[in-house]
Amino acid sequence: MVRRNALWRALPHLRNRHTAEEDEAYWRTHLLVKYVVLGAFLDGRLAGVIAYGNGWIDQLYVLPDVQGAGIGTRLLSSARNDMDDIRLWTFQQNRRARAFYESRGFSPVEETDGSGNEENEPDVLYHWRRLPEPVYSADARGR
Template sequence: MSELLLRPARPLDAGSVAGILSGFIDETEWMPRIHSRAEEVAFAETLIDRGWTIVAEHAGAVSGFLARQGEEIHALYLARGARGRGIGTRLIAAAQAEADRLSLWCFQANRTARGFYQARGFREADRTDGRGNDEGLPDIRFVWERNALHG
């Protein structure tokens, strides 16, 4: 069995990254589709071109990705078959190893993700009614701080 490789995303990964994001939208009934698949590929290309994205690759295929600008995590998604296998934990741990503080937004309806972040030391910092995001869904701001682990 081949090992999981975390690496910076390359331009040719845009289709895989967009496919993972699109797959999540397709299989999540509460998540509205507000962008076309072509727009999702363009979004993935932007995240990669800016140097914000690392991918998790297993057996030559991208199984997940994390996009981060400084301390702000913009996206963390895993392919359906990659969930529950520690890949998200590896991606978050890589980001935590490079920062003293991280923050992200998570939809309130995404109970699985909320539990995932809380189990990895993220704490709720704010809630909104969704007026500030494109999807119009209530969300939660989570923050992780290295010093909070020792205090």
């Protein structure tokens, strides 16, 4: 339900492609099998979810009424701690998601007309790569 609530609040014109039961089955049989799936709870309720692995974030959603409280940042941090190179798709019209990713170092690398996704909604591919740690040389001191 987190995904449905967050996505439909951001983009209410999207068509309902799947039933709640089909969504649940996708999470159970695909995401939970192939990805790390984490939830964030606030006041005893599931407020955000992320599914990631193999260099991709497949899902990242936070309930609309708690967006801006740091939940998405904490979930994204888990993926960034586990992966050095990350890609993800979001819809071009989802301005809030785009601003979220861009403010956290993700860069848009490709835009499509949406013909490759179920919603037929123009989307954008984002990329983030961990920068290498600087190497300090004892010989370079004082020069």
